[in-house]
């Protein structure tokens with residue numbers, strides 16, 4: 001059955017988008033059918049996947065009920081099955097509009113459930129907050145993937161994130177599991193990176209995929225060519241690490 | 257009169273907090289009276305300044321009207337006059353609570369106006385979003401400082417940020433000026449960093465302070481010691497660059 005991941009962390013700039021698009025691309029290159037949902041008003045995932053997103057209907061229209069998910073899915077060029085539901089700037093207004101809706105936390109879940117049968121994997125890229133958009137993603141997913149940047153501030157916000165996960169799991173979605181943690185922008189030369197990695201390793205031994213994604217400029221160059229690093233520079237250290245992490249995620253899924 | 261800055265950029269992880277605390281510290285070391293307001297529920301600025309923030313009343317209580325700003329100001333150790341109004345995790349609920357309040361965008365302004373006379377500079381560190389907390393900061397400020405990370409995604413969100421600035425300036429705060437842009441995490445060895453810097457230089461020649469803050473591990477280590485880099489390693493490249501940027505901001509203020 002379809003694995004549905006939320007990729008979330010309210011700390012900004014920790015690699016949520018980069019992890020979403022590169023793992024999605026790696027899975028798609030392996031022949032799996034993959035959908036990416038861009039739930040961030042900045043639309044960075046849509047950019048990295050090269051889909052038009054400023055002027056077309058996307059996930060905002062789906063949340064507001066003015067479009068069906070199947071109508072706004074776009075194909076990502078160059079992959080057998082990699083699709084994207086893009087975000088546009090209206091999404092910035094979604095949270096205020098959602099506040100007064102009935103079943104406001106479940107809008108995304110209903111939409112995803114209508115099309116998830118077409119995919120092996122769904123990844124939802126979240127904005128850097130624990131507001132109603134991220135809650136919608138939690139309520140719609142079966143698994144939670146947390147990217148953790150190997151920097152000091154990245155640890156500070158974890159307890160709030162885990163608290164929100166706990167509340168959603170208890171009240172909205174008991175099937176949600178924190179299954180995966182990925183270390184990002186790892187610099188093996190610095191004590192800080194190694195300290196944070198050791199800290200995560202000891203607190204989350206089962207969830208952590210202990211293949212840190214290295215800080216690598218090719219990873220951050222790729223979106224300026226509307227690509228993921230998987231196609232921009234597939235033999236680079238960043239691409240290889242994301243490929244290995246994607247393989248490990250797929251393996252763990254089989255074991256279930 | 258008091259200069260009041262909002263430090264904002266909805267893109268996550270671009271150096272909002274790091275720029276806020278280090279410029280504030282640099283100004284305070286120069287004998288200016290400085291206040292930092294931590295408007296981010298993550299409380300990273302409070303951490304970097306070494307003030308207790310998990311269990312004490314802070315800016316949330318002020319926004320909700322259950323405390324006066326003067327009651328929640330904390331002194332930052334080691335400086336003549338550097339104060340901080342901290343954030344705590346309740347702040348994550350502020351936006352939903354603010355939605356239904358009368359004059360919801362002006363709660364922070366009224367609070368800051370009650371104490372700003374005691375300071376030469378006020379800096380408000382914003383969360384990575386353009387929601388009601390950031391709008392409150394825009395409405396309360398006279399100047400906007402935008403940190404721009406020299407990475408591709410950092411340029412994508414600028415138009416939304418400038419749009420929000422324009423709307424607030426027109427409807428809530430005509431005195432607000434985008435006065436300052438600072439380049440962060442600059443790596444002179446990469447084409448990407450140099451391209452982004454050149455792009456910002458050509459679009460914002462007057463606002464940009466053309467002293468890029470280098471990517472430097474001492475900057476990101478400092479918060480793990482509850483310090484800013486200004487006291488953690490004052491002769492390091494990051495601290496020197498922030499000192500120069502602070503001096504330039506102060507000079508530009510005099511010229512007015």
Ligand SMILES: Nc1ncnc2c1ncn2[C@@H]1O[C@H](COP(=O)(O)OP(=O)(O)OP(=O)(O)O)[C@@H](O)[C@H]1O
Nearest residue numbers: 012013014015016017018128214215216220268407
């Ligand atoms: N392994 C890496 N090596 C180098 N740069 C990276 C790496 N991973 C991400 N980056 C860069 O770091 C920045 C932050 O990453 P990204 O935008 O994916 O984080 P995010 O958590 O999605 O941010 P936001 O909180 O704004 O949504 C981007 O400019 C990205 O290109």
Ligand SMILES: Nc1ncnc2c1ncn2[C@@H]1O[C@H](COP(=O)(O)OP(=O)(O)OP(=O)(O)O)[C@@H](O)[C@H]1O
Nearest residue numbers: 012151268269270271272273274384470471472476
């Ligand atoms: N010049 C620098 N050199 C190295 N690391 C830096 C530099 N500036 C900031 N950092 C690190 O980059 C990360 C992001 O910076 P910071 O937290 O200040 O950004 P932010 O915009 O406040 O993030 P958020 O959107 O979550 O509020 C932090 O781990 C910080 O320590």
Ligand SMILES: [Mg+2]
Nearest residue numbers: 016017040044
């Ligand atoms: Mg993102």
Ligand SMILES: [Mg+2]
Nearest residue numbers: 272273296300
């Ligand atoms: Mg911050």
